[in-house]
Structure formats: structure tokens, C-alpha cells
Amino acid sequence: MIRKILVWILTLLGVVLGSEATYLLLKFLNVTHLFGYEITDLRKILAIVVSGIIGGIIFYLLSPWIIKQGTQSTRKVEKTLQKIPTNEIIIGSIGLIIGLIIANLISGPLKLLQIAWLTSIISILLYILLGYLGISIAIKKKEDLVNIFSFLKKINIKDKGSKTEHKVQPKVLDTSVIIDGRIADIVKTGFVEGPLIIPTFVLEELRHIADSSDGLKRNRGRRGLDILNKIQNDMDIPVEIIEKDFDDVSEVDTKLLKVAQMLGGKVVTNDYNLNKVAEFQRVPVLNINELANAVKPVVLPGEEMIVMVIKDGKETGQGVAYLDDGTMIVVDGGRKFIGETITVVVTSVLQTAAGRMIFAKPKTAADKVS
DSSP, rough: HHHHHHHHHHHHHHHHHHHHHHHHHHHHHHHEETTEEOOOOOHHHHHHHHHHHHHHHHHHHHHHHHHHHHHHHHHOOOOHHHOOOOHOOOOOOOOEEEEHHHHHHHHHGGGGGHHHHHHHHHHHHHHHHHHHHHEEEETTTTTHHHHHHHHHHHHHHHHHHHHHHOOOOOEEHHHHHHHHHHHHHHHTTOOOOOOOEEEOOOOOHHHHTTTTSHHHHHHHHHHHHHHHHHHHSSSSHHHHHOOOOOOOOHHHHHHHHHHHHHHHHHHOOOHHHHHHHHHHTTTTTEEEEHHHHHOOOOOTTTTEEEEOOOOOOOEEEETEOOOTTTEEETTTOOGGGGTEEEEEEEEEEEEETTTEEEEEEEEHHHHHHH
């Protein structure tokens, strides 16, 4: 049905173009005689009608080819637009509108030249040039434009003096924290507010790990994908997948930091090196390992604990025990108590980048010292 409508529209267009071309030709050439015949008004009308019919027939015959070419061109444009993020399309459209407005303002004074053809050519070139520059500059400076709009919004809110809700910063998840899995438990407790952002290049890296020939890597990758499905399907928190990539950057960690900067969000990770790079680039980071260390129970020197010594320590006579949360306790003189549950007295606590270590002595030894 649509195809038939397009055929008739093109045929009508051919009629209009054919008749209009003949009319303009007769008008500008001002021919009064042709092949010995006088060009009367009736013959002019007849020539215009015949030209319109010929134009309509030509366009009717060409319409299948025109429709086919138009359909193919439309599909190519559609595929290209699908690859471009929505925010870039919106920003590019705004830039195009601004460019065309500026071109229109500049074209106005050109009418004073009183040279119609020259004015038309210059105006067309201005519209094309400024339209292209508007799109190009807007896309290249999109981050600056977003920051300007955010700044203006903040000023507007301050001027109104109204109280607004605190905007929650997006949390950009990296590959390591997804595979780690503890993020799902933290989200479940409600300590992390969304939205959670999953860039497509992180999903691609997870897929590559899940398809690895190495069994351990393959299991890690599949675990990460399972964790994502669990968060998205079973938990009440928004999860957004953004199709944003940086062709000029190969490192996934660098891309993550760029996404976080672009969205004004925070990176969630347990990667020590990524944490340090993010701090250097002033990107906020939520480190799962730091959170785990922070929520461990506080232990003070002199406090008594009941532990089970399970193995030798590095130094002579030392024994090693562990708390339920995995904190290692080094028991001085505890080697002889391996396999036994004893009461120890904390002597000192050492906080390291890897976690916390507690040093203690058996209570009997501590009592003798005191």
C-alpha cells in the first residue's frame, strides 16, 4: 500500500516538474515562432500539458528504482544512527539547529547585494558549512556542554531557593568487582544506591573470559555473568547498560574512568591499581576491599579472644588463627597449641593494604608477663 502511494507521489512530482520546466523555458526564452509556427497561448498551454504528462510517465517508470535506492539509503542511515549513542544524536541535533539559526542570521544582510543567484549560492553554502560545524563542535564538546547545563541547573536551583532531593551518583562496575560477587550482597542490603552502570566493553570482556579455554577463567567469567543476571532480575535497583566505547583507548580500566567522568559517577572496584589511578585522576572510587576492612569488628590491645590455632607462623614459635571474617591472628608462642582452642590476649593490631593483622599471646603467657 505504501509503495503504491509513493509511486503516485513520484508520478505527480514528475508531472509538476515537467510542466514547470516547460513553463519556465518558454517564459525566459520568450519564443514567438518555432519551425515556422507561431507560438500562441493555446499552444503554450498544450506544450506545458504534454511536458507534464511526459514527466509523469518518466517518473512513473523510474519510481521502482527511486524507491529501491531510497529504501537502501534509509536503511544505511538507520544502521549508522543505531551505532551512535542517543545523547550524541540529541547534542548533535541541538548543534545543527544552532548552526542553521546562525546561518539564517548571516544570510539576511546578503539580500542587500540584490544579486539573486549569488545570494542564493552563498546562503546555501553558509547553511551547509554552519550546519556541519554545529554538529561537529557540539559532539566534540559534548562533555563541556553537559557540564555547562549542569552548572546552569545548579544556579537555577540556588536562585529558586527550593529544596531538592540529593542526586544519586551512578555507580560504574568494573569487571573484577562483578566476578568477585560481593557486590550482589552489598546491593541486597541496600547500602549501595543505583543506578548501576555496566558499559558494553565490560560485558564484552566478561564474555571473552567466559569463553576462555582455561577452565578457571571460564568459571570466573560465567560467575560474573550470573552475578549480573542476579542483580538485574532479583534486586530492586536500576541497572543500565550503556553502549559507549572509546576507539582511541584500548585499556578497559581507562575506558571505565572516562565513562565515570562523563556520567559524573563513581567506579566500583576491588582492583588496587585501578583504585590508585582513579584517585590520581580525581575519579571517586568505591573499593569493596576497603569496605570489607572497614566493617570488620574493632579489636583493641588487651582484649581477650577465643581462637583455634591451625598452623605455624612465619617466625619461630608462632601460631596462626583466623576470625570468622578471615582476619589473620598471629599468636606469639602459639605453635605448641596447634589444633587447640585457646584464649589469647591482643597485643597489637596492624592495618595493611591487604587487610588487618592481629598480634596476640596466649593468656597464660600474658599473665606471666604481667
